[in-house]
Amino acid sequence: MLYSVIGYYSLILGLCFSLILIYFSIINFRNSKILDTKILSFTFLQFFFVIISFLCLVLSFVFSDFSNETVFNNSHTTKPLFYKIAGTWGNHEGSLLLWLFVLTLFILIFFLRSKNQPIKYKILTLVFQQIIIIGFFVFLIMTSNPFNYIYPTPEEGLGLNPILQDPALVIHPPILYLGYVGSSIIFSSVLAATTLNMISKNWASHIKKWVLISWFFLTIGILLGSIWAYYELGWGGFWFWDPVENVSLMPWLALTTLLHCILVLEKKLILTSWVIILSITTFLLSMSGTFLVRSGILNSVHTFASDPQRGLFILIFLFSLIFLSLFIFFFFHKNNENNLSSFFWLSKETAIIINNWFMMYFLSVVLIGTIYPIFLDVLSSQKISVGPPFYHKLIIPFLIPFLLIMAIGPKLKWIRSNLENKIYLISLLVISILLSYLIVKNFEYNFLINSILISSALYLFFMNLRDFFIQKYQNISQNISHFGFSLLILSILFNNLFSTEVITNLKVGETFESSKTKIIFENVSQRTGKNYESIIGNFSIQNSKGKVENFLPELRIYNQPNIVTSEADIKTTLISDKFIVINLVQNQDYFNIRYQVKPFMIWIWLSVVLISFGGLISLLKKKYEK
Amino acid sequence: MKSKFLPFSIFIIFFVIFIIFYKGLQDTNIYTPDVKINNEIPSYSAELFYSGKIVNSSEIFDLNKYYLLNIWSSWCVPCRQEHSILIDLANNKNLKLIGINYKDKKENAKKFLEELGNPYEKIIFDKDGTSAIEWGAYGVPETFLIYDNRIIKKYIGPLNKHSVKEVKLLMK
Amino acid sequence: MYGRKVKLRFLFIAIAFITLILSAFLVLKSLEENVIYFQSPSEIKLLSELDKKKIRIGGMVKKNSISITANEVKFIITDFKNEINVTYTGAVPNLFAEEKGVVAEGFLKDKNFFSATKILAKHDENYMPPEVKAALKEN
Numbered sequence: 001m002l003y004s005v006i007g008y009y010s011l012i013l014g015l016c017f018s019l020i021l022i023y024f025s026i027i028n029f030r031n032s033k034i035l036d037t038k039i040l041s042f043t044f045l046q047f048f049f050v051i052i053s054f055l056c057l058v059l060s061f062v063f064s065d066f067s068n069e070t071v072f073n074n075s076h077t078t079k080p081l082f083y084k085i086a087g088t089w090g091n092h093e094g095s096l097l098l099w100l101f102v103l104t105l106f107i108l109i110f111f112l113r114s115k116n117q118p119i120k121y122k123i124l125t126l127v128f129q130q131i132i133i134i135g136f137f138v139f140l141i142m143t144s145n146p147f148n149y150i151y152p153t154p155e156e157g158l159g160l161n162p163i164l165q166d167p168a169l170v171i172h173p174p175i176l177y178l179g180y181v182g183s184s185i186i187f188s189s190v191l192a193a194t195t196l197n198m199i200s201k202n203w204a205s206h207i208k209k210w211v212l213i214s215w216f217f218l219t220i221g222i223l224l225g226s227i228w229a230y231y232e233l234g235w236g237g238f239w240f241w242d243p244v245e246n247v248s249l250m251p252w253l254a255l256t257t258l259l260h261c262i263l264v265l266e267k268k269l270i271l272t273s274w275v276i277i278l279s280i281t282t283f284l285l286s287m288s289g290t291f292l293v294r295s296g297i298l299n300s301v302h303t304f305a306s307d308p309q310r311g312l313f314i315l316i317f318l319f320s321l322i323f324l325s326l327f328i329f330f331f332f333h334k335n336n337e338n339n340l341s342s343f344f345w346l347s348k349e350t351a352i353i354i355n356n357w358f359m360m361y362f363l364s365v366v367l368i369g370t371i372y373p374i375f376l377d378v379l380s381s382q383k384i385s386v387g388p389p390f391y392h393k394l395i396i397p398f399l400i401p402f403l404l405i406m407a408i409g410p411k412l413k414w415i416r417s418n419l420e421n422k423i424y425l426i427s428l429l430v431i432s433i434l435l436s437y438l439i440v441k442n443f444e445y446n447f448l449i450n451s452i453l454i455s456s457a458l459y460l461f462f463m464n465l466r467d468f469f470i471q472k473y474q475n476i477s478q479n480i481s482h483f484g485f486s487l488l489i490l491s492i493l494f495n496n497l498f499s500t501e502v503i504t505n506l507k508v509g510e511t512f513e514s515s516k517t518k519i520i521f522e523n524v525s526q527r528t529g530k531n532y533e534s535i536i537g538n539f540s541i542q543n544s545k546g547k548v549e550n551f552l553p554e555l556r557i558y559n560q561p562n563i564v565t566s567e568a569d570i571k572t573t574l575i576s577d578k579f580i581v582i583n584l585v586q587n588q589d590y591f592n593i594r595y596q597v598k599p600f601m602i603w604i605w606l607s608v609v610l611i612s613f614g615g616l617i618s619l620l621k622k623k624y625e626k
Numbered sequence: 627m628k629s630k631f632l633p634f635s636i637f638i639i640f641f642v643i644f645i646i647f648y649k650g651l652q653d654t655n656i657y658t659p660d661v662k663i664n665n666e667i668p669s670y671s672a673e674l675f676y677s678g679k680i681v682n683s684s685e686i687f688d689l690n691k692y693y694l695l696n697i698w699s700s701w702c703v704p705c706r707q708e709h710s711i712l713i714d715l716a717n718n719k720n721l722k723l724i725g726i727n728y729k730d731k732k733e734n735a736k737k738f739l740e741e742l743g744n745p746y747e748k749i750i751f752d753k754d755g756t757s758a759i760e761w762g763a764y765g766v767p768e769t770f771l772i773y774d775n776r777i778i779k780k781y782i783g784p785l786n787k788h789s790v791k792e793v794k795l796l797m798k
Numbered sequence: 799m800y801g802r803k804v805k806l807r808f809l810f811i812a813i814a815f816i817t818l819i820l821s822a823f824l825v826l827k828s829l830e831e832n833v834i835y836f837q838s839p840s841e842i843k844l845l846s847e848l849d850k851k852k853i854r855i856g857g858m859v860k861k862n863s864i865s866i867t868a869n870e871v872k873f874i875i876t877d878f879k880n881e882i883n884v885t886y887t888g889a890v891p892n893l894f895a896e897e898k899g900v901v902a903e904g905f906l907k908d909k910n911f912f913s914a915t916k917i918l919a920k921h922d923e924n925y926m927p928p929e930v931k932a933a934l935k936e937n
Contacts, residue, residue: 291647311651319644326640330633357814361821368825372833378649383836385854390832394824503888505868512868564892583890590866594889754861754897 004068004147007056010049011147014104015137017046018130025123025130032119039126040111046133047104054101057146058088066157069148070094076159078531078559086170087160092310093146095173099290100136102174102181103129110185110210117206121192128188131324135317143310162532162558162565168228176221176248180286182214183251186258187283190276191325195332199276204266207279211262212619214282215255219612222248227605231568236501236579236596238604241388246370247289253363254282257356259615264349267414271353273335280325287318292370351409358402365394396453403456403489407463410478428466432458440497454493460486477621481614487607491600498599505590512593518542519595532558534567537582537591553582577601667775668760675727675735675749683760684775686724686748692797693772696746697726697758700738702766708784709742715790716745720797725749728758728766771796834903839880848906855882855912856901864896875900875912886914 021042028036057070061084066072074091075084083090089098107129114122140146189207193199225248230238239245258278265275291314369386376382408425436454440447464483467475502519504512512519522538539551554567568581576599583592669684687693696712698705716723725746727735732751750757761770771779771793778796781789836854855875863874870887873896884902894900894917904914 312648315644315647315651319640322640323637326633326636357817361817364821365825368829372829374650375646378646384833385836386829387832387834387852390828393832394828505866505871510868566892581889583892583894585864585866585871585890585894588864588866590868592866592871592890756897 001065001067003056003060003063003065004149007053007060008145008147010053010056011137011141011145014046014049014053014100015134015141017042017049018134018137021046022127022130022134025127029120029123029127032123035119035122039123043104043108043111043126047108050097050101050104054088054097057094057097058085060147061085061088064157067149068146070146072157074160075157076531076559077156079160079165080530082167082170083160083165086165089173090160090164090169093140093144095177096136096140096144097146098174099177099181100133100140102177103133103136103184106181106185107133110189113209114206118196118198121189121196121198124192124195125185125188128191129184132184132188132321135321139310139313139317143313159531159558162556162563163232166228166232168224169232172221172224172228175217175224179214179216179218179221179255180251180283180289182210182217183255183279183283183286185210186214186279187325190279191328194276194328197332197334199265199272201266201269204262204275208259208262208266209619211255211259212615215252215259216612216615216619218248218252218255219608219615222252223605223608223612226608230601231570232565236568236581236594236598238601241369241386241391243370244293246366247285247292250363250366250370251282251285251289253359253366254278254285257359257363258282260352261356264352268349270349273333274356276329276333280329284318284322284325287314287321291315291318346412348409348412348414351405351412355402355405355409358398358405361398362395365391397449399489400452400456403453403460403486406482406485407456407460410467410475410482411463424466425463428462429455429459432456432462439494450493450497454490457486457489457493461490477614477618479614480617481611484607484610484612484614487603487610491603491607494600495598495604500597502595503593505585505592507589507591516544517595519593521591521593529556532556535584537593539580539593541578541580541595543597549578551578551580553580555582555584572602574602575599667772667777670757670760672750672752672757675725675732675751678751683750683757686750687772687775689774691773692721693724694721694793695724695726695761695770695772697728697752697761697766697768699728699730699766700734701730702728704784705767706738706742708767708786709745711785711790712745713743715793718794721793722747726752726757726761728752729755773797836901838877839875839882840877842882842906842909843880845909848908850905852903852905852915854901854903854918855884855914856899857882859894859896859898859900861896875902882912883910884912884914886917888914888916891917 021039024036024039024042028039057068059065060068060071061075062081064071064075064077064084066075070091070093071087074087074094079087088094107126110125110129111122186207189210190199193203193207222245225245226238229240229245230236258275261271261275261278264271291311369390372386373384376384411425432455433451436451436458439454440451460482464479464486467479468483500516502512502514502517504519506512506519506521508521508524510521512521518541520540520542522540525536525538527534527536534557535555536552537555539553540548541551542548549571551569551571553569556565556567557563558565564584566581566583568579570580571578576597579594579596579598581594585592667684667687669682671680672683672686673680694712694715698709712723715721723746725748727749729752752758758766758768761768767784769781769785769789770777771781779792785793834852834854835849836856839855839857842855857875857877860874860876860881863872865872870885871890872883872885874881874883876882884904886902886904901918902912902914903916903918904912906912
């Protein structure tokens with residue numbers, strides 16, 4: 001009760017501070033000799049009240065205060081404390097409050113960290129950021145207040161969807177939001193810099209830190225979501241091209257492109273328009289992600305609670321931001337690049353630009369695949385879905401030149417260069433081709449594309465490996481990230497090529513036998529958890545070499561809400577994952593069993609960690625690049 | 627010429643996208659069984675809770691009278707919260723309460739009514755939840771205000787002071 | 799003659815334009831091939847000829863219709879007007895149950911038999927796939 005009141009009024013106060021801040025900013029902007037200290041203190045106060053509000057919601061969850069509607073809808077007394085806390089952002093209202101929390105946190109950090117920037121620029125960034133913050137405040141208070149009462153107070157809550165009760169999913173949203181919201185700083189900053197016409201090399205190195213921060217968190221966020229999907233959804237895959245996954249991938253693609261462009265801008269002051277467009281796009285894509293997920297307009301396996309009323313608000317808000325940024329871009333941006341003439345075809349920037357095009361192409365493929373069904377439904381009311389083959393077909397072939405350019409590009413110098421050390425470039429290529437031939441030669445299916453793809457990925461792999469030892473850590477962050485990427489592609493490819501799967505229905509005590517595997521369903525046992533009952537199947541699985549392993553996949557029946565989930569049993573080694581999941585079909589004594597051997601699964605995760613680690617290093621390194 | 631044309635066309639494109647998304651929103655993908663407000667009540671054969679008789683659902687409702695149809699279950703905690711409100715409402719002479727007992731065991735439901743009182747004039751026994759689907763219900767509890775065989779208002783979740791006030795207002 | 803700068807710019811625009819058209823063409827073509835249409839049992843009954851392409855069928859799983867053997871799961875999808883028999887080999891999602899909404903992806907064998915390659919169900923028990931909702935509403 002008390003917490004709801006405090007939380008609610010803190011929100012209102014936070015909104016008031018936004019308005020006050022804009023007022024002071026305008027005054028200060030006109031007379032901008034020194035930065036008004038009030039602005040900083042109000043920014044801090046705003047942050048403070050949002051924290052209070054957030055803590056109130058956390059406490060309501062911890063004490064299971066069911067007079068609060070959000071708590072009632074998403075919590076239950078029998079839920080473990082850890083998930084009660086996580087329940088705070090496991091729902092729409094709470095997750096928006098988290099957005100707001102990170103938004104205010106970041107603008108505060110931005111202020112503290114950019115002392116050397118011009119005052120006008122700082123103020124203007126603050127104003128744009130406050131516009132976003134106001135949007136979220138109003139959205140929260142009007143359509144999804146997390147502190148609504150219920151009277152009379154229910155004794156018990158409805159519980160959190162069990163598949164959300166998972167450690168990876170507890171930290172997944174906050175991390176992803178750090179990435180999304182980080183891009184909001186880039187957005188505000190780029191709008192401010194465009195308005196003041198101060199896009200420069202200086203600005204590029206200043207904003208690069210923010211690009212790296214959001215890129216890092218976004219990468220980790222996507223990774224966590226993917227890991228969760230892998231072991232919780234029971235399909236044994238890690239990426240399904242599901243719309244909700246796509247909406248997190250799109251900002252990532254835009255951000256990665258931006259990261260590379262910023263480097264070019266920092267060195268050469270070209271591509272300014274491109275950088276502006278990308279910065280704007282990144283944030284707007286993150287916002288559209290929220291819109292698409294929260295409004296229920298998309299048909300996805302991951303959308304949980306959604307509400308069209310809210311969708312309408314985000315839609316209008318999103319498009320106001322789009323029109324605002326279009327307006328600023330077209331009316332304030334003056335192209336002061338001077339040096340198209342100094343463009344030489346064989347240079348680092350050409351490589352970056354070409355790969356930029358590829359990235360944009362991948363982005364448009366994902367975008368079209370995601371929103372085409374919505375468009376078609378509206379225009380011709382035909383219900384369709386776009387499946388993974390669409391993405392595979394359009395993306396995979398273009399990965400080949402993409403990988404090759406990624407391998408050669410960093411070897412080139414800025415502005416103009418010749419390839420040196422041609423011998424090792426070519427010898428590595430030959431080695432990669434031979435190696436990939438050896439790997440794929442037993443496959444008749446899609447032989448050509450697989451072998452070319454593997455050789456180009458191997459090429460990138462070797463090039464980076466060599467640099468790692470020879471170049472003496474000259475450009476270690478780029479090196480690690482690119483190495484990680486080659487490893488990612490390789491592990492995904494091997495994972496797809498060499499995965500095996502058995503799906504069968506067994507009764508207790510029965511045995512499934514094929515040439516490669518023998519699955520014995522030994523028995524079932526029961527166990528009681530804190531808020532669920534579980535049935536545990538006991539399987540022994542013998543592989544072709546006669547080695548027997550024991551698996552204990554679980555079927556959980558949660559009490560509130562009453563939902564059944566499958567908990568896969570996964571045995572992970574460096575070489576492969578063995579994955580088994582069971583499910584009970586209604587009123588039948590057969591268990592549905594899915595057993596998969598997935599090679600190099602762990603390397604997919606590790607390589608993404610490597611990719612983001614590269615970003616982290618470059619963030620921590622004082623002097624970037626040579 | 628060219629410099630004006632490009633921004634303009636981009637504005638237009640985004641505007642069109644906006645319209646399409648807006649239209650897409652009208653027809654969202656969440657399963658909210660149609661809130662059949664001002665719609666005719668469904669007609670189907672229903673089993674009565676105590677007598678076990680099969681009747682047509684529309685026979686239960688007379689014209690020119692207000693009915694409050696309440697979907698409940700003994701296992702549903704919010705229903706328990708809301709029950710005292712229903713008992714109060716049952717004292718109102720102009721309003722008749724009809725219950726739909728949703729996915730419940732008869733013994734439990736009887737015990738529930740013995741314990742907390744029975745505000746309902748009639749109860750439809752909906753063992754497998756099909757009745758609730760006919761009504762386009764979300765879950766339990768859910769309440770419909772009916773007049774002249776039409777649904778005037780629908781309440782998702784337990785009734786509260788506010789909704790009771792509204793029901794009384796609507797009946798005037 | 800044009801200067802080098804202008805030439806470069808032309809080249810740049812031309813390449814950009816060509817790639818744009820090329821990728822648009824590729825994307826559209828691929829969309830056409832890989833889009834999966836959704837149909838309800840009633841719509842299938844009305845088909846004059848069978849589609850060889852992969853489709854999705856949605857509706858409710860009919861009561862008491864699920865039967866399971868070692869190799870496959872059989873059930874009936876209904877939209878309360880027409881029905882279709884589905885055979886399926888593969889992993890069954892948790893929320894697959896009788897009288898719940900379901901979407902099956904696969905190929906039509908004839909108007910009464912469908913062989914599914916994938917069954918989709920949602921994490922949310924209250925959820926009804928939109929297509930199913932629409933299909934049920936029509937009746």
